[in-house]
Amino acid sequence: MSATRNVMRLEFSSRSENESFARVAVAAFVAQLDPTVEELTEIKTAVSEAVTNAIIHGYGDREGMVSITCTLEGDVVEIMIDDQGVGIEDIELARQPMYTSRPDLERSGMGFTIMENFVDKVEITSRPRQGTRVRLVKRLKSRTTSEH
């Protein structure tokens, strides 16, 4: 791997069938940096939560496109998950552990909390009726350690 930026962008229909594909596509891109199994699992889990949110909350019964932009630069992974769905009225509230606007779907309200635990930075930008962007940043601590 060279040290310069490597970028990929992914766009797909907001269907739950596409969740595992999206998670694996991001994993295959990040795998170039040879993270630990644990780091890759953390990234996949965080991406899954954000993608599920875009599909379930952003679009709900409608079908739209979800996009993921992933940038690798040195040992830092940046992932943005975008939807053009309903957006979030109150971002502070949405971030609260256990808060969910859809208890009817048996959501746990732990999605953002999980993301915060598994990556270094979680930024949410959203506008009601315009859509939501979740930006995840993670530094791979393992990268400098040697093979064994």
Next chain:
Amino acid sequence: MSATRNVMRLEFSSRSENESFARVAVAAFVAQLDPTVEELTEIKTAVSEAVTNAIIHGYGDREGMVSITCTLEGDVVEIMIDDQGVGIEDIELARQPMYTSRPDLERSGMGFTIMENFVDKVEITSRPRQGTRVRLVKRLKSRTTSEH
């Protein structure tokens, strides 16, 4: 899987490190249709050849973006691989088995022949200095025998 169209689009830097990621992303998307392992390998191989061509021939020493659009509809997979590279002057010649414009890179000239063997249709559209689109279509023949 519902019978309606499912679409994904992928864009990435023209680096050879991204080849396996692109192949995995397409295969993980197509896996939804439950092809045989063999069919998946055929698709991955054809996609690899087209992506390698975009990187090596289309862009060469430059870096550009390669994009892949994949559509699933019923049991038919359609994959388009696009670059905005140098383009192909003589498409008939390029398709010839063993023809390569880069014998210096130890290319075998078998890329298009491999694609033709592994998918049902290979269409090439290209304009010199504008870029190239390779469209691959494959029907998953085995699909109906899978339920038992």
Next chain:
Amino acid sequence: IGEIQRFLRDDGTVKVSRSVKETARHIRRARDELAKRLGRQPHINELAEELGMDPAEVVFTQDAMRAPASIHETVFE
């Protein structure tokens, strides 16, 4: 499969490249056994079920860490 899970759980510092290599070997073995048992090429869902893995994860593990140089080998393997 228990073996793979133990391997993956054992150590928080296992590199993906190494774990993928290990798991890919299990996948190849399962694929060959399944093909023999079924008398035909297995479907990806059948293989995934046999391994207790997500189909997309099987695809990832079979291929994700493969070097670009070996593209042509996949044809003849």
